[in-house]
Amino acid sequence: MKVCIMCGGEGTRLRPLTFERPKPCIPIVNKPSIEHLVSHLSNLGFHDIVITLGYKGDAIEQSLGDGALLGANISYVYEETKLGTAGSVKNAQRFLGDKPFLVVGGDHVTDLNLLEFYREHLKSAAIVTIGLISIDEPSEYGIAEIDVENRIRRFREKPGPGEIFSNLASTGMYVCSPDIFEYIPAGVKFDFAKNLFPLLMEKNLALNGWLARGNWSDVGRPASLRQAEKWKLQEMRYANISGDLDVKNANIQGPVDFGSSIYLGNNSRIVGPVVIGSGTSIGDNVLIGPYTSIGKNCVIRNNVRLLSSSIYNRVVIGQGSSVSGTIVDNETMIGDGCSVEHGSVIGPRCVIRNRVTIHSNTRIWPDVVIADGTVVTEHVLNDDYDTRCEGS
Numbered sequence: 226m227k228v229c230i231m232c233g234g235e236g237t238r239l240r241p242l243t244f245e246r247p248k249p250c251i252p253i254v255n256k257p258s259i260e261h262l263v264s265h266l267s268n269l270g271f272h273d274i275v276i277t278l279g280y281k282g283d284a285i286e287q288s289l290g291d292g293a294l295l296g297a298n299i300s301y302v303y304e305e306t307k308l309g310t311a312g313s314v315k316n317a318q319r320f321l322g323d324k325p326f327l328v329v330g331g332d333h334v335t336d337l338n339l340l341e342f343y344r345e346h347l348k349s350a351a352i353v354t355i356g357l358i359s360i361d362e363p364s365e366y367g368i369a370e371i372d373v374e375n376r377i378r379r380f381r382e383k384p385g386p387g388e389i390f391s392n393l394a395s396t397g398m399y400v401c402s403p404d405i406f407e408y409i410p411a412g413v414k415f416d417f418a419k420n421l422f423p424l425l426m427e428k429n430l431a432l433n434g435w436l437a438r439g440n441w442s443d444v445g446r447p448a449s450l451r452q453a454e455k456w457k458l459q460e461m462r463y464a465n466i467s468g469d470l471d472v473k474n475a476n477i478q479g480p481v482d483f484g485s486s487i488y489l490g491n492n493s494r495i496v497g498p499v500v501i502g503s504g505t506s507i508g509d510n511v512l513i514g515p516y517t518s519i520g521k522n523c524v525i526r527n528n529v530r531l532l533s534s535s536i537y538n539r540v541v542i543g544q545g546s547s548v549s550g551t552i553v554d555n556e557t558m559i560g561d562g563c564s565v566e567h568g569s570v571i572g573p574r575c576v577i578r579n580r581v582t583i584h585s586n587t588r589i590w591p592d593v594v595i596a597d598g599t600v601v602t603e604h605v606l607n608d609d610y611d612t613r614c615e616g617s
Contacts, residue, residue: 226340228273229327230262230275235247236332239444240611240614241590241591249331250285254454255500255520260289263297263299266339269339272296276300279303308413309415309420312413314328327398327400330397337356337439337440338438339356353405355377357393357395358394363393363394367383371434382418393436399417408425458499458516461481464482468485468486475494476493479497483500493507496514499519500517500519504522505519507525509527515532518534519536529543529546532550533549534549538555543558543562549566551566551567554591555573557572560581563579565577569583571583575594578595579598580598587602590606590612
């Protein structure tokens with residue numbers, strides 16, 4: 226059983242997190258998200274994996290290698306120009322052979338039973354089976370209407386008001402028969418949802434839907450990234466300590482996963498599920514709440530409140546600061562007495578001085594310095610970087 230994982234997008238909607246890494250390498254529970262995906266596929270029996278690469282694809286190849294450590298055999302196909310979703314799969318045709326294959330996005334985080342999905346396609350006469358899932362806000366996705374035989378009768382990409390005839394959204398996961406290659410032109414930009422599916426339906430070829438049950442996210446925005454991490458943290462069932470732990474009269478309520486050489490100060494409290502990377506130091510009277518991940522070699526000073534947040538590597542959080550529902554990228558320094566509100570995203574190597582308040586859903590670009598006492602109410606950009614945060 227072969228899988229094609231598409232990893233060509235720039236991840237502009239996740240900026241500033243994707244300036245220096247591709248979207249599939251954004252950490253979730255302290256490891257690149259694509260490692261979670263490949264592990265899930267391998268555990269289901271999908272060991273032969275083809276990955277299409279574009280933006281910063283070398284980072285993905287370095288992360289996964291040949292796949293042996295994850296129980297898979299991985300091949301890589303680079304795109305010289307942007308080919309769209311279907312075009313990128315066409316570009317990998319020589320690796321996919323003449324049997325049905327699974328297509329997933331490199332930014333997908335899921336626990337769906339994709340083996341059941343694959344088998345359902347094999348039972349049908351459909352040229353493509355689309356994984357569908359019920360969601361509350363379908364306007365950002367392609368939506369489908371199916372009959373009792375799972376045949377797709379209508380499909381519309383990103384419907385507007387008055388066009389939302391279903392809340393069954395395409396997951397961007399497909400099982401494809403090799404016949405689809407006859408309908409995808411080579412060397413040009415061509416998308417599954419925008420181009421291929423309307424063409425197949427126009428030719429009256431069978432497209433089926435598979436009704437998915439479980440967790441799925443395409444990690445396209447910071448909120449969905451945090452949700453995906455919450456799912457992964459919820460999978461923890463027990464405490465795991467990988468090395469030495471120095472604890473000074475602190476309280477730990479699991480489940481937790483600690484790396485080596487962690488210091489936990491006096492009267493501090495950790496309420497799991499929480500993951501903390503190696504070499505991190507936690508001061509006195511610190512509260513770390515559920516659904517928090519902290520990377521390697523971070524410093525959390527005294528009297529900090531850190532709740533439901535993703536803190537990457539080598540981050541410093543100053544005394545008396547409060548950080549809630551936030552993503553903080555590598556090597557950022559947050560000063561004393563700061564308040565960072567829910568939904569904020571702070572890029573790498575930022576310096577947030579003392580007594581700064583960052584309002585909710587605010588993004589701060591890399592290498593930005595925020596002066597003492599500032600109240601940040603809107604995105605803070607850096608002209609050395611692209612300022613767009615909409616798109617792929």
